[in-house]
Amino acid sequence: MSGATSVAALRAAFGGAVERDDLICGDAVVWVAAARSHEILAWLRDTPGQDYNYLVDITAVDYRDPELPLEVCYQVRALARAEDLRVKVALAKDAPLVVESVVNLWRGADWLERETFDMLGIEFEGHPNLRKLLTPEDLDGHPHRKDFPLGETPTLFNDGRFLDPAAFRAGLTGRNPGLTGWSGGARRGVTSTEGALPGEGRDKA
Amino acid sequence: MGLTPPSTPAEAAALDAASPNFITTRLDFLQNWARSNSLWPMPFGTACCAIEFMASAAGRFDLSRFGMERMSFSPRQADVLICAGRLPFKLAPVIRRVWDQMPQPKWVISMGACASTGGMFDNYAVVQGIDTIIPVDVYVPGCPPRPEGLIYGIMMLQKKIQGETFTDPTLRQEHLVNSDGLFLEPQRIDELSEPFGNSVHQTRSA
Amino acid sequence: MSVKPVNPPQVEAELPGSFSTRYMRINVGPQHPSTHGVLRLVVDLDGEQIVSLKPQVGYLHTGFEKTMENRTYQQCVTYSNRMDYLHAFAHDLAYVLAVEKLMDARVPVRAQRIRVILTELNRIASHLVFFGTGMLDMGALTPYFYCMREREGLMDIFEAVSGVRMNYGYFRVGGLYQDVPDTFEPMVPKWIDAFPKHTDEYFNLFMANSILKARTQGVAVVTRDMAIDYALTGPSARASGVPLDYRKAAPYSGYEDYVFDVPMREEGDIYARMAVRFEEMLESCKIVRQALDLLEPGPVKDPDRRISLPPRRELENSMEAVIFHFKLVTEGFHPPKGEVYVPTESARGELGYYVISDGGSMPYRVKVKAPSLANLQSLEPSSIGGLFADMVINIASFDPVLGDVDK
Numbered sequence: 001m002s003g004a005t006s007v008a009a010l011r012a013a014f015g016g017a018v019e020r021d022d023l024i025c026g027d028a029v030v031w032v033a034a035a036r037s038h039e040i041l042a043w044l045r046d047t048p049g050q051d052y053n054y055l056v057d058i059t060a061v062d063y064r065d066p067e068l069p070l071e072v073c074y075q076v077r078a079l080a081r082a083e084d085l086r087v088k089v090a091l092a093k094d095a096p097l098v099v100e101s102v103v104n105l106w107r108g109a110d111w112l113e114r115e116t117f118d119m120l121g122i123e124f125e126g127h128p129n130l131r132k133l134l135t136p137e138d139l140d141g142h143p144h145r146k147d148f149p150l151g152e153t154p155t156l157f158n159d160g161r162f163l164d165p166a167a168f169r170a171g172l173t174g175r176n177p178g179l180t181g182w183s184g185g186a187r188r189g190v191t192s193t194e195g196a197l198p199g200e201g202r203d204k205a
Numbered sequence: 206m207g208l209t210p211p212s213t214p215a216e217a218a219a220l221d222a223a224s225p226n227f228i229t230t231r232l233d234f235l236q237n238w239a240r241s242n243s244l245w246p247m248p249f250g251t252a253c254c255a256i257e258f259m260a261s262a263a264g265r266f267d268l269s270r271f272g273m274e275r276m277s278f279s280p281r282q283a284d285v286l287i288c289a290g291r292l293p294f295k296l297a298p299v300i301r302r303v304w305d306q307m308p309q310p311k312w313v314i315s316m317g318a319c320a321s322t323g324g325m326f327d328n329y330a331v332v333q334g335i336d337t338i339i340p341v342d343v344y345v346p347g348c349p350p351r352p353e354g355l356i357y358g359i360m361m362l363q364k365k366i367q368g369e370t371f372t373d374p375t376l377r378q379e380h381l382v383n384s385d386g387l388f389l390e391p392q393r394i395d396e397l398s399e400p401f402g403n404s405v406h407q408t409r410s411a
Numbered sequence: 412m413s414v415k416p417v418n419p420p421q422v423e424a425e426l427p428g429s430f431s432t433r434y435m436r437i438n439v440g441p442q443h444p445s446t447h448g449v450l451r452l453v454v455d456l457d458g459e460q461i462v463s464l465k466p467q468v469g470y471l472h473t474g475f476e477k478t479m480e481n482r483t484y485q486q487c488v489t490y491s492n493r494m495d496y497l498h499a500f501a502h503d504l505a506y507v508l509a510v511e512k513l514m515d516a517r518v519p520v521r522a523q524r525i526r527v528i529l530t531e532l533n534r535i536a537s538h539l540v541f542f543g544t545g546m547l548d549m550g551a552l553t554p555y556f557y558c559m560r561e562r563e564g565l566m567d568i569f570e571a572v573s574g575v576r577m578n579y580g581y582f583r584v585g586g587l588y589q590d591v592p593d594t595f596e597p598m599v600p601k602w603i604d605a606f607p608k609h610t611d612e613y614f615n616l617f618m619a620n621s622i623l624k625a626r627t628q629g630v631a632v633v634t635r636d637m638a639i640d641y642a643l644t645g646p647s648a649r650a651s652g653v654p655l656d657y658r659k660a661a662p663y664s665g666y667e668d669y670v671f672d673v674p675m676r677e678e679g680d681i682y683a684r685m686a687v688r689f690e691e692m693l694e695s696c697k698i699v700r701q702a703l704d705l706l707e708p709g710p711v712k713d714p715d716r717r718i719s720l721p722p723r724r725e726l727e728n729s730m731e732a733v734i735f736h737f738k739l740v741t742e743g744f745h746p747p748k749g750e751v752y753v754p755t756e757s758a759r760g761e762l763g764y765y766v767i768s769d770g771g772s773m774p775y776r777v778k779v780k781a782p783s784l785a786n787l788q789s790l791e792p793s794s795i796g797g798l799f800a801d802m803v804i805n806i807a808s809f810d811p812v813l814g815d816v817d818k
Contacts, residue, residue: 025512026512054655073778075765079655106640106642107642111787119476134469150477249442252471253493276444299442325493328473330474
């Protein structure tokens with residue numbers, strides 16, 4: 001069900017614009033250059049044999065470290081062949097976050113791109129109506145960015161400290177120790193749960 | 206916003222003059238009996254609680270036995286605003302305006318945890334309790350509250366109404382805010398909430 | 412900076428000249444009896460005919476995805492079902508399937524069958540609300556009470572299983588919270604066997620009703636190409652002839668074991684959308700019956716201790732069990748780094764959770780592919796040129812749930 005065959009065809013057609021590809025949890029994911037993303041998606045839609053005629057979702061991910069890019073993800077599906085493909089476009093954070101809109105390919109991209117603009121601040125060039133979709137007009141900022149606070153009600157302690165609940169939870173991600181100072185031990189750099197604790201085999205039902 | 210104590214001696218004197226007696230209590234009983242048994246709800250249903258509200262109005266947990274089957278979706282003809290569901294910030298001016306449009310006497314039931322306190326959504330998007338915007342009479346906890354819970358809340362409101370009196374002129378007094386008054390600048394909000402800070406100031410927190 | 416709600420620039424730019432009396436711009440919602448949630452529409456009317464329609468959503472934006480980034484994977488199950496509160500089990504299922512795929516968890520067969528039973532019963536409940544409120548929009552009051560009466564029977568089943576009537580916290584990553592009670596196996600067939608008699612009654616009451624047919628046939632047509640272009644999924648797309656049902660196209664949780672049809676229509680009008688949902692209710696009954704027949708005793712949780720809590724009686728004797736319990740409850744389990752998207756079929760359409768994990772105990776990013784958001788985009792092209800009253804039932808026919816749209 002993965003679009004692995006399409007990846008090979010993409011590489012053949014576009015060469016260097018296809019930066020890398022991977023098979024993650026059984027899904028084919030391919031990273032493409034931002035400058036040619038529209039061309040590539042149009043090729044995926046129109047080429048007989050590819051026929052990715054259905055746009056499942058458009059979203060974006062903000063990776064926390066400043067040197068990691070923002071990735072715009074397009075999930076497309078070829079209905080006739082029942083194949084999915086995830087196309088990602090990496091946008092470096094030090095350059096303007098602009099990618100070409102695919103509304104002229106799939107009309108359903110309209111609100112999906114508006115939502116991505118609203119939540120992460122990615123500009124879709126050529127979108128007919130790029131404005132906020134979900135958040136109120138007076139909310140500045142883009143909520144799904146990692147530097148946007150969740151906005152929890154701070155807790156007022158008896159000794160006068162005013163603390164944000166996220167500070168307590170920060171230690172759980174394994175990246176920063178947060179208030180408790182507990183950096184997580186086995187969590188650092190973990191890649192699988194196999195053998196994480198001694199003496200316990202993994203039972204398979 | 207809402208109800209205020211008497212500000213001038215003349216007002217206080219007027220309050221003293223209208224002291225209750227046997228006739229007024231009988232009239233109060235009649236007025237409150239009529240009002241509490243024919244509350245027309247204005248269902249301000251947003252999310253999951255609205256579905257439980259709909260289930261309360263349906264056959265098994267009948268709201269009609271309380272005189273509340275006539276859901277008035279126009280605030281002008283409603284008695285009680287039932288805010289069923291979470292209230293995001295984008296919807297906050299809307300509920301305020303709807304409440305303003307309701308004529309007195311009016312009451313508010315805050316149905317569900319999200320309407321009462323923000324519920325499980327303590328974040329940038331959800332108002333942490335509609336009582337920050339409109340005065341609430343009864344809070345019904347639950348996520349969502351069972352129809353029986355909502356009915357308990359409605360009956361509690363009925364008891365509250367039965368304790369009212371028309372001899373108290375400040376009870377149904379409402380200070381309407383003008384169109385500028387609804388929107389305050391962030392700096393003004395910070396000034397007003399000085400000692401404890403403003404927990405609603407979420408997206409602009411340090 | 413005093414902030415007031417303003418018309419978006421696009422809407423301002425399209426306002427007809429101020430002295431024109433032909434077109435009237437009206438605002439429907441966000442608080443309105445029939446917009447099925449807090450949906451706001453800015454409608455330009457030429458008499459009764461709609462010239463332009465601009466839906467404004469976001470009035471129920473709750474910040475689910477960002478909140479889920481701050482909760483452990485098991486805690487996120489409480490959030491997922493409050494998005495689409497009418498088909499809550501579908502969201503739970505989509506989320507736990509995604510995390511289970513990420514973790515390569517093995518869900519026991521009994522848990523899969525029970526999940527399917529509950530999800531299909533919830534689909535019937537959601538379609539009952541669709542009919543109840545849809546007919547209310549058309550001015551028919553009786554079907555509302557009949558449909559809610561059926562739904563109460565389903566709420567009893569859900570309450571017996573999970574303790575709540577709505578917003579269940581029953582599915583877990585790795586299986587279920589606990590096994591179903593003994594009353595489950597008699598209760599469900601009793602309800603399922605009584606249901607077709609009621610649907611026969613409903614068919615005569617509304618689906619065969621000439622007024623309904625006159626109001627809905629040929630109205631607000633969505634063609635097949637339009638449906639694919641506008642990313643329409645679910646019963647609304649199948650009513651336009653798009654053969655897409657993820658229970659068949661990408662079977663999950665044991666759906667390949669059941670024999671059922673996927674109702675489809677070609678017309679794409681409101682009647683087709685209603686008829687597809689009507690038939691889907693009966694197909695769901697079939698699936699539930701088959702799943703009940705195939706239900707065997709067994710465990711309901713993945714036995715892997717790194718995902719599922721140990722049984723409580725072990726906490727009395729085993730220190731390791733206490734440690735596992737403590738770590739799982741306070742910190743949660745850690746899926747490997749990676750990302751996953753599992754498409755499932757909810758009552759509204761394609762539902763999928765795109766979960767990205769960075770190896771921590773909380774999801775790094777959760778994006779919900781919400782069917783109602785994409786489906787609502789089809790509202791504008793199908794309503795333009797039609798009458799205002801038709802737009803009201805058109806919204807009902809796409810069955811949007813604003814919690815799903817706004818997340």
